[in-house]
Amino acid sequence: MCCLKLVFYTEMSAFRLQTGQNPGSRSVRIYFLSILFVLSSGLARTAGPGQAPQPLAVFGEAANSDPGKCVVFTADGNGILSTNFGTIEIYPWESEAPTRSLSRVPSRILTMAVFRDTSRVLAGYQDSTARILDVATGQVSILLTGHTGSITAVAFSQDGSRALTGSLDSTARLWNSYTGELLRAFPGHAGAVRGVDFSPDGTTILTGSDDSTAIMWDAATGAVVHRFKGHTGGIRAAVFSPEGSTVLTGSLDSTAILWNAGNGFLVRTLRPLKPVLSATFAPDGQTVFLGLADGTAEAWIPGTGERIRIFPQPAFSPMPPVFSPNGQKVLTYAKDGSSQIWNASTGGMYSSSGPLLKFGNPLGDLSISPDGSRFLGYSYYEFIHYDAATLETIRRIPKRGIESPDGAVFSHDGKKFITTGTVGMTDNWERGAIYLWDAVTYDTIRHYTPPDWAMNAAFAPDGKTFAIACYNRTVIIFDIAGGQVVRTFSGHSGTVRRVEYSSDGERLLTAGDSTVRVWDVATGQLIQTFSRQPDGFTSDRFSPDGKSVLLAGDSTAQLRDAVTGTEIRTFVSHTGRVSTAVFSPDGLKVLTGSDDGTAKVWEATTGIELLSVGKMHGGVVNAGFFPDGSRFFTNDHYALMYWAAPTNVPASLGPSSARRVSDPVLKAYLNPRHTLVLTGAAIPFLRNSSLSVRSLLGKRMGAEIQAKALGTASLEFLLPSALPLGTYLFHIGSGNTAQIGKFALTFAE
Numbered sequence: 001m002c003c004l005k006l007v008f009y010t011e012m013s014a015f016r017l018q019t020g021q022n023p024g025s026r027s028v029r030i031y032f033l034s035i036l037f038v039l040s041s042g043l044a045r046t047a048g049p050g051q052a053p054q055p056l057a058v059f060g061e062a063a064n065s066d067p068g069k070c071v072v073f074t075a076d077g078n079g080i081l082s083t084n085f086g087t088i089e090i091y092p093w094e095s096e097a098p099t100r101s102l103s104r105v106p107s108r109i110l111t112m113a114v115f116r117d118t119s120r121v122l123a124g125y126q127d128s129t130a131r132i133l134d135v136a137t138g139q140v141s142i143l144l145t146g147h148t149g150s151i152t153a154v155a156f157s158q159d160g161s162r163a164l165t166g167s168l169d170s171t172a173r174l175w176n177s178y179t180g181e182l183l184r185a186f187p188g189h190a191g192a193v194r195g196v197d198f199s200p201d202g203t204t205i206l207t208g209s210d211d212s213t214a215i216m217w218d219a220a221t222g223a224v225v226h227r228f229k230g231h232t233g234g235i236r237a238a239v240f241s242p243e244g245s246t247v248l249t250g251s252l253d254s255t256a257i258l259w260n261a262g263n264g265f266l267v268r269t270l271r272p273l274k275p276v277l278s279a280t281f282a283p284d285g286q287t288v289f290l291g292l293a294d295g296t297a298e299a300w301i302p303g304t305g306e307r308i309r310i311f312p313q314p315a316f317s318p319m320p321p322v323f324s325p326n327g328q329k330v331l332t333y334a335k336d337g338s339s340q341i342w343n344a345s346t347g348g349m350y351s352s353s354g355p356l357l358k359f360g361n362p363l364g365d366l367s368i369s370p371d372g373s374r375f376l377g378y379s380y381y382e383f384i385h386y387d388a389a390t391l392e393t394i395r396r397i398p399k400r401g402i403e404s405p406d407g408a409v410f411s412h413d414g415k416k417f418i419t420t421g422t423v424g425m426t427d428n429w430e431r432g433a434i435y436l437w438d439a440v441t442y443d444t445i446r447h448y449t450p451p452d453w454a455m456n457a458a459f460a461p462d463g464k465t466f467a468i469a470c471y472n473r474t475v476i477i478f479d480i481a482g483g484q485v486v487r488t489f490s491g492h493s494g495t496v497r498r499v500e501y502s503s504d505g506e507r508l509l510t511a512g513d514s515t516v517r518v519w520d521v522a523t524g525q526l527i528q529t530f531s532r533q534p535d536g537f538t539s540d541r542f543s544p545d546g547k548s549v550l551l552a553g554d555s556t557a558q559l560r561d562a563v564t565g566t567e568i569r570t571f572v573s574h575t576g577r578v579s580t581a582v583f584s585p586d587g588l589k590v591l592t593g594s595d596d597g598t599a600k601v602w603e604a605t606t607g608i609e610l611l612s613v614g615k616m617h618g619g620v621v622n623a624g625f626f627p628d629g630s631r632f633f634t635n636d637h638y639a640l641m642y643w644a645a646p647t648n649v650p651a652s653l654g655p656s657s658a659r660r661v662s663d664p665v666l667k668a669y670l671n672p673r674h675t676l677v678l679t680g681a682a683i684p685f686l687r688n689s690s691l692s693v694r695s696l697l698g699k700r701m702g703a704e705i706q707a708k709a710l711g712t713a714s715l716e717f718l719l720p721s722a723l724p725l726g727t728y729l730f731h732i733g734s735g736n737t738a739q740i741g742k743f744a745l746t747f748a749e
Contacts, residue, residue, distance in 0.1 A: 071083070081112060083108075086104050086125070087105075088101065102121065103139050105131065105140070107125040108125065110151060111152060116158075116160070120132055121135060124151025124153065128145075128147045128167065129143060143180060144175050146173060146185075147167040149170075150167065152167060152192055152193065155197050156177065157198045157202045160177060163176075164197075168192040169192075170187070172193050184219070186217050189210075191212075192210045193207050194209060194234065195214075197238060197240050203219055204216050205219050206239070206247060212251070213227055213235070214249045215228070216228070226264030228259050230266050231255065232253045236250055236276060237276060237280075237291075240261065240281075241261075242281055242285045246285070246302065249279070250277070250291075254272060256270040268305045272292055276292060276293075288301075366622055367409045367417070368633075369410050371627065372626040374386065374388055377408065378408045378421075384397065399421070402435075405421040407420040407457055410459075411459045420433070420456065433454065434478075436448070450476060451474075453472075454469075455468075455496065455498070458501055459501070463480070469511075472495075473495065474492070475508065476489075487524055494513030494514075496512035500541065502562075503545065503546050506546070507519065507546060507562070512536075515537075518562050518563075528563060530549065537551050538577060538578060544585065547562055555572075555576060557578050569606075570607065571590060571602050573609050573612070577594060578594050579594060580622055582625065584604075587604060589602065589610070590603075590604045593623035599613050601632070620635070620636060621635055621636050676716070689707050692731045705719070
């Protein structure tokens, strides 16, 4: 067995491995593009203060096949319990396969509650029974019988000694959770009991009913303490605030009401967009989360009645959202059975995982102000200015006669912006219009009339000129102050759809027909042409230093030299067309968005995929980094998401950080059994890893290869025996992260 010592570099390095055990053995060149070890799933998963939501996990349809499933978080919020008819399945964080199942019962589970240490689960069944299951053994420990209707609501007391059940029989019942003894029944509602809860001190209980009322009861005597009347539809949620001073009820009448638990008076009415199916408080009591009938969720401030976040799902969901006990995560469902987990603890107009904002009309590209505080967007019908922190509409901008908006962009100092579009037919020909605006006062500074339909605009870095991409196959530079045409660039054989200046203002990048072209601004000379027949490119951007161009057109993005046209690097991983590709402000990362609904962040210098997020049901139409590079956004035509950007190579590392290995910590062996063996200090980080093999074009070569432990410091991967000679990409992944690292092997005679 021949040995090779592998050293990991940020730049590609080559090694040669010769297996000398067999006469016909192959030699192997190993190119380590670099390897990134993620020590926990915390990397790029939690948004910081003021950051928008970002999906923390996505579960596919396979996670549960029961259309009437019930889902709750584990007590620590790091996993979920999901029902499949009468079975409870436990899913660890970000896993699509359950690690274990609890005892199956021949009746559908309708509701669940988890004790705070996740040692027991209280489940309510369609057959009118409730059961307490031991998570360690997976078996039923206590059977609760006595209701005459299906169990629709359950809760544990804070100390776990009592269980509370609500039923379609219009009653609630209090039980000893360790013996199953019935302690008290609470009749009094005229409809099914849909919500139950204990007060923090356990002295009172709360029930909410289809009869549109909620009742606070004395847990010891069964006496009614308060009857809450105010809803006009059935109550589906009833909970105490963490300190017990407030009661929250949510109703099918599309309201949620906050009540004073001391005197029973109505404090405030919240009016969400849809009927309320679930509700809870954040642990500090400062936020209320409402799960709505269409599968969306909303966050409100109870003290002011202000809605602060929206967690939408693009398609109608048959299930209400679920909230983690610590109030930090929200799980929502789509109609197709997929689900997403959102970080609910961040500020802004939504959550830490996904769509912050839903647009009423199809949205085009977004322009972000230089300070990252504002978005400028347009749809078929209007131009809109958004606050990036709250995603509230700041201003709907007058179209000034523009019938069809086609572009909106901020100047480099953020003090001005341009809107472009068409003004309708003149002499049987559509004419363009360009307006320059003051970004503070929204006054029109100047109107420009291009010779044709104005598709897109770009400000020069010095703010003295701007360029317009036109339908008539030209690009025109206007002087901002005087309004006159400075230069016209001709050469495209079709409509020019996009234009961009290099950071120094000396070059212009234009995209039209099936080509992207680089021009010298001062002379008008064509420097380079990039061609992709017949469909052209979907995205084109200068690098921050202007030396390279990032192009996208199929399922990949390419980095090319702006002058020579030489291909520098290809970013391969998407399964659909890449619709947008941009650089981070420092040029160290590349962000791509695709029709496959995902966005990916790559290391620009190596092509290593650092992060993959999604999934946007309409495909990613636009994506970009915030000016400080700490976050990025993605949008389809109807929704906008914020995400935390992965860090580059941190100087110091905590336990939840990522680190790049630059020491000779691994050795690789290729033995006669066509087996790759890795040994060394990094093995503990790879213990549960798997290996996938792909061609250089991204084609998967066989199934994933699971690691086999060989002692305490070695792993073995059995490679596909049918691999022909050539170079292949090897991706190392684990259950905690989509990808730990990537390297290339070249098999030669």
